[in-house]
Amino acid sequence: MPKTNDSSPLAPPLVPETIWLGHGRHLGSSPEQDIRRNLIALKAAGVIDDFLDLDPADAASSAVGGVPDPFEDQDGAPTLDPSVRQVFEARWRVADEVTVRAQLSTYDVVERRRRGEAVTWVLAAEAEAPWDQEWPSPATMFWPDSDLVAWDHDMVPGPRLRATHRLPEDDKEMRRLLKDCARKSWNIHVVIHEAMTPAEQGRRPLASFLPPGLRHRVVEHRAAPEQAQIVNWALKDLHVNVPRGGAVVLPTLPADPAYEADRFTVRNLFLDSSEPTELLWRITAFAALPRTLTGEAERAVRFLRQRWHLLDREEELERARSLVGRYAEALDAMTASRDAYRQEAEHLRAELAAARSTDPAAPSPAVPPAPQDGAQHGTAGGALGQVLGRFKGMTKRPPWQ
Template sequence: MPKTSSSVTIAPDTTWLGHGRHLGPSPEQDVRRNLIALKAAGVIDDFLDLDPSAAMAGGPGGLPPALDTADGATAPDSAARRLFEARWRVAGDITVRAQLTTYDVPGRQRDGQAVAWTLAAEAEGSWDQRWPSPATMFWPDDDRIAWDHDAVPGPRLRTTTPLPADDKEMRHLLKDCARTSWNIHVVVHEAMTPDARGRLPLTPFLPPSLRHRVVEHRAAPEQFHIVNYAVKDLRVRVPRGGAAILPTASASPEFDAERFAVRSVFLNGSEPTELVEKITAFAGLPRTLTADAEQALDGLRRRWHLLTLEEELAYTRQLVTKYAEALDAMTASRDLYREAAELAQAALAEATGSDSLPLPRPAAPRKPENSARSALTKALGRFKDASRQQPQK
């Protein structure tokens, strides 16, 4: 998995970032099928399926090397399984580029075949929550495929998640969600046990880009005091029969617990308008990039392979320019070395009174200027040593 460290970087407003776990047996196959279907339908412009290590070296099929990998970029994590890239357009002509990476996690065989994933998408303009969710560009929007589990074991997107009955387990779960998850976590207290309509998730009422970033926790009627004790350290209070948004690791410094709490939520299948507005407003705040999210965004920007024809042309021109500069540097190195060798030969000839000394054969020095001066200094030094050893007449 990506490494973690403290970070204070603010996420650009052009980005969409998500992560989770796939509990099925063939996550990469699920992604491939979805990408192929969406490209055939014209939903996405193009996609690539890459091996992470091969992608850094240029990839299969004659792909160009990843852009700017030598400029401080980190290599893919050793646990990375597969890298997928996709490109599509929104609002007519705004291009979105996205990367999804799957990772092996420790104890995967014991953890329901869990495979972790991260997804970073960036648009050419500010992100609009009404745009399609990048998650459904890679993952099938099908409840039967379990790709939508939160990075913290237990909660799942696109549905409601009952809080654990055990007090300690509930506390640990909510603290883990607040500490490590990139998703938006909402705790809803059920004032009374809801019927089938009241158990439906709020996901369908959210803007498309938020439907795969929100986890809805449900506290049973008798868990009112317990849940508030569990979130006390987060400085959040869940109103009786209401809801509250938790401050997660990526929450904005501007987070105000009272502003993002709703006094009452009617669990009767109707649209919870106020709660949806609060969630949308929370998603619109500046977000702090966690170390994992920053690495995912850095990978998207620095290690991008799915180039358009115009980008390939620009990249080829960039390579030609670099090769020309390298050739000029090699030519200058050769000329400097030859000049230094000629100076050394002339000095030796003058000192020994002979003009028949062979011209040293030029070689390709690593540092042209320093090597040329070094060659001259060494030649003159050898001449001085030889002069001192000659018998005086």
């Protein structure tokens, strides 16, 4: 997989251009069942190549197909949050030949059901090429593309993807909501002021005009005609304004230096059945800005890259070749250690023989202990047998040839 963007030690890491990230809440009682049904249906239809359904212990393991990686640095291995309920992996192809790998994890909290809270989910997808917003949304590879399943709620309670969200009437509540959206949400938030109450066509959600890659990353807030002053008061902390009858793409908190309010403001927006071309352009431009990889998002990307289990046959063979190569290096190192021990022991024996020929009472020089590599050799051999056993009968030639 592509590596994370290079950055200076002081600069925060940025979201790699190959990555698509999603974060939200499922309000239903059985999110995993909704995911399984969708994955099964899409695999049967040939939309995705394959998927895995992993419990947390299997997801956190370095083992692939039951074969662990004994060479992994355990200090640098990614860990799984104890609140994880389930991890799903899926792979599919876009543009005919570009492979996408994605992981979706569901999270629980203590006494969630008693308090009536939702299940949180995090989705990280990575393509073998820079992400194209015209590619299918990773969200609907896992979640059903239906309004009947409430998987698309923002992390900030209230707003929902794929729908218009009416801003609260209370000014303080509105201010708190918009500030939380800028600070806590991974989604792109757009505030639209209705110059007049729109007809039915004007209430059409903005999501229907967005490219697939942005359709499940944009939250649309609507301010009523009489809320023009209140909404701008509520946006004071974000240092942006919504023109009367216009729209603005909200910045994130902390503020991104690349964000310029004028660049992401639309002065006149006609809420009819026509496509809001200017607003779509500004949303797309905002989505193209460099994004800081926050702590939770960075963990999701790292886990996707270091704890990926859904390999195809070619990838499994490549992994086996890599393990065999590392076993060979380890055995070479043990052989070199053994040979060095033998040489030193022979040298000491020669010294002993020479000393005794001149002085029979001379003390014997200490012989260094033999390297204890027998157990390691046995362990390596057993693990090597596991690796090769997975490919028995697949090919007449060993995979490392």
